[in-house]
Amino acid sequence: MDERELFARALGLSRPWYVERIAFDEGKKRLDLFLAFEKGSRFPCPECGQGEPCAVHDTRERTWRHLDFFQHQAYLTAKVPRVNCPQHGIHQVMVPWARPGSGFTLLFEALTLCLAREMTVKGMAGMMHCSAGAVWHILHQYVAATVLRERYTKMKRVGIDETSVRKGHQYITTFCDLEAARVAYVAEGRGTATFWEFRRFLETHGGTPSQVTDICMDMWGPYILGARTVFPGAAVTFDRYHVMLLMNRAIDRVRRMDTHQKYPCRGARYLWLRNPENLTVSQRSRLAEIQRLDRRTARAYHLKLALQRLWDQPTPAAATAYLKRWYFWATHSRLPHVVLVARAIKAHWNGVLQFITSRITTGIVEGLNSKIKTAMKRAYGFKSFVYLRTIIYLVAGKLDFALPTQT
Numbered sequence: 001m002d003e004r005e006l007f008a009r010a011l012g013l014s015r016p017w018y019v020e021r022i023a024f025d026e027g028k029k030r031l032d033l034f035l036a037f038e039k040g041s042r043f044p045c046p047e048c049g050q051g052e053p054c055a056v057h058d059t060r061e062r063t064w065r066h067l068d069f070f071q072h073q074a075y076l077t078a079k080v081p082r083v084n085c086p087q088h089g090i091h092q093v094m095v096p097w098a099r100p101g102s103g104f105t106l107l108f109e110a111l112t113l114c115l116a117r118e119m120t121v122k123g124m125a126g127m128m129h130c131s132a133g134a135v136w137h138i139l140h141q142y143v144a145a146t147v148l149r150e151r152y153t154k155m156k157r158v159g160i161d162e163t164s165v166r167k168g169h170q171y172i173t174t175f176c177d178l179e180a181a182r183v184a185y186v187a188e189g190r191g192t193a194t195f196w197e198f199r200r201f202l203e204t205h206g207g208t209p210s211q212v213t214d215i216c217m218d219m220w221g222p223y224i225l226g227a228r229t230v231f232p233g234a235a236v237t238f239d240r241y242h243v244m245l246l247m248n249r250a251i252d253r254v255r256r257m258d259t260h261q262k263y264p265c266r267g268a269r270y271l272w273l274r275n276p277e278n279l280t281v282s283q284r285s286r287l288a289e290i291q292r293l294d295r296r297t298a299r300a301y302h303l304k305l306a307l308q309r310l311w312d313q314p315t316p317a318a319a320t321a322y323l324k325r326w327y328f329w330a331t332h333s334r335l336p337h338v339v340l341v342a343r344a345i346k347a348h349w350n351g352v353l354q355f356i357t358s359r360i361t362t363g364i365v366e367g368l369n370s371k372i373k374t375a376m377k378r379a380y381g382f383k384s385f386v387y388l389r390t391i392i393y394l395v396a397g398k399l400d401f402a403l404p405t406q407t
Contacts, residue, residue: 007019036078059081064105136387140387150399152205158216160216183392190223214236236350240352249337254337327342375392
């Protein structure tokens with residue numbers, strides 16, 4: 001076996017393609033493989049791919065970047081034939097080692113997609129000896145084509161959350177399939193318009209607005225309006241984490257009022273905000289000592305613990321009765337910040353109680369958002385929202401790229 005046959009087997013070439021010659025430049029650290037096809041070969045029409053193979057009309061020389069050969073950059077060069085199809089005219093045939101119109105081989109692009117899930121684009125470009133723009137182009141081409149093929153006909157439960165992307169209140173909104181635990185759509189901004197964008201996206205990917213049965217989100221006004229307007233048939237569940245976040249903020253404000261007076265609560269901020277099961281023995285002892293003083297923070301803390309028990313109620317009727325009792329207690333607590341939280345819950349009463357029926361939260365969305373924030377750091381320097389969306393789909397979209405194989 002000579003070196004040309006060895007490289008042909010390594011590239012997975014089959015007849016009529018073969019390695020014609022090899023050129024190696026040690027100074028430039030470059031390996032060039034020149035490919036050719038057997039004389040008299042006929043190729044199928046790239047448009048129809050059916051019927052009798054067509055005769056070669058002429059050839060055009062093309063070069064593709066391949067995986068590095070040890071520390072040397074490797075390139076494939078071939079005179080690609082064009083065939084004259086009786087039905088479709090003259091077209092360039094598809095080569096088995098690269099996508100149409102791409103300047104990289106399939107194996108080079110496959111490695112790029114794998115590394116993009118773990119590395120920064122800048123780091124990948126340096127390791128693969130190409131420009132960051134070339135890497136972004138490969139990633140965007142594959143992600144866009146794969147998302148275009150995706151079908152979201154089974155997407156019923158949707159989790160929605162926003163993520164800050166830059167300073168100056170610049171946000172993106174992610175729409176996640178809670179059952180598949182993946183990002184389905186990424187919209188720029190966090191207004192009602194993002195819901196209309198998602199609806200159009202759903203419709204163009206085989207879905208319908210009526211298939212969405214549940215939406216879980218926070219109590220952001222534009223989101224509420226968007227859910228009611230765009231998906232009127234969906235039941236809205238307000239995420240319990242965001243409800244408790246309101247209560248924690250109220251406790252912190254009450255605590256700040258109490259710390260103006262000299263008493264043992266000073267420096268105990270996180271004792272109030274953590275759940276009891278997450279405290280150490282010494283922290284629990286100190287918290288119990290502070291609670292016996294019957295300060296305002298202690299009363300707010302008991303209201304917080306009582307509100308947490310709402311999510312453990314077995315039935316909607318039991319939860320409704322429990323929340324009514326809690327609301328009466330909170331509004332008569334003489335704690336203005338807690339009263340505001342109680343009124344906010346009253347204004348979103350049905351959505352808060354919907355959890356007892358739906359049992360869904362944005363916990364999956366928060367987990368995906370952590371991946372998104374990591375991806376944003378890896379995509380440092382992205383020039384447009386399109387690049388950001390591309391990297392988000394890569395790390396959180398669970399896309400099946402179905403890379404074409406070399407045959």
